Amino acid sequence: MIDLCIDARMALSSGIGRYICEILSFFRKGFLRVTLLVDQLGYDWAQGFDQIVFNTPIYSFREQLLYPMRIPTCDFFFSPHYNVPILPISAKKQVVTIHDLCHLEFGTPLQKSYAKFMLKKALASDIIITVSHFTKGEIQKHFGPRQVHVIPLGANERRFKVLSPSSAVRGRYRLPKKFILYVGNNKPHKNLHMLKAAFQNVQLSDLALVMVGKGTPYGEIEEGDLCHIYNMAEALVFPSLYEGFGLPPLEAMASGCPTLVSKAGSLPEVCSDASLYFDPNNASEITEAIRRIVTDQELKKNLIQKGFQRVKMFSWKKTAEEHLKLFEASVHA
The missing domain is CATH 3.40.50.2000 (Glycogen Phosphorylase B;)
Structure with missing residues (x-):
């Protein structure tokens, strides 16, 4: 059994939120015990998972102070964005997904400074995932060579398809x-x-x-x-x-x-x-x-x-399976 805790507070955000909700639908596996950090209870996409309410703003100082108290003892703590915990937590290993380095390229001076600091922390995680070879190249351009796993995102074929005019x-x-x-x-x-x-x-x-x-x-x-x-x-x-x-x-x-x-x-x-x-x-x-x-x-x-x-080359099922393979391989490493 793998104990996995996921910071799911950005599930209502556009791209990252879609990523969280889509892969979660494939994480209902017998060998996984999943706990979600959520900003409130009652979301349909979170049903069936253990949940811990953590309604602290993303990127905040308070977020960092409270992470160690909210994250339970687990095998993996998974951050689907680069706002990773800075202080020690009760997870054996940390996983992060870095979707892009947009804040470094287009942010205000303050955003750029924060992004650079947090990305350095994120890149100290045990497993680093990104969603394209482009972003992998950007990470290596700014922060030097390191192991980064590229797992492309998907398209929901049940939701997006040819329909009659409405x-x-x-x-x-x-x-x-x-x-x-x-x-x-x-x-x-x-x-x-x-x-x-x-x-x-x-x-x-x-x-x-x-x-x-x-x-x-x-x-x-x-x-x-x-x-x-x-x-x-x-x-x-x-x-x-x-x-x-x-x-x-x-x-x-x-x-x-x-x-x-x-x-x-x-x-x-x-x-x-x-x-x-x-x-x-x-x-x-x-x-x-x-x-x-x-x-x-x-x-x-x-x-x-x-x-x-x-x-046809992109599916959320494949995206989720590639994540699970990394978790399993890391447990047995």
């Missing part, structure tokens, strides 16, 4: 008839100012830009509605300047939505030849990519088919 979802969000879609938050590295500027020059009167996610015009979308929106979109456009992985392009591919993505970060690694690429710093290239996908039906059809093939 007039209810269209009406609920007052979606235009024909639109290009962006999914994500509005943080600076998401490059939304460039996307807006580029879209103004598309000059197709019947085409709209729909941006969904925290801080965007349409805001956060009900979980069950996102797949319908992917299905209705002409294409997903993802103009990020930096990504550690990038889940929305995979979700779009699984939903039969062609993808236009930037050449930055991990995106070429994740999307391979199944996307149409552009320079995220060149508004004209973004404009041209949008025009092409709307007017070239053969291109659109080709990208949809390549997307279906590409997304």
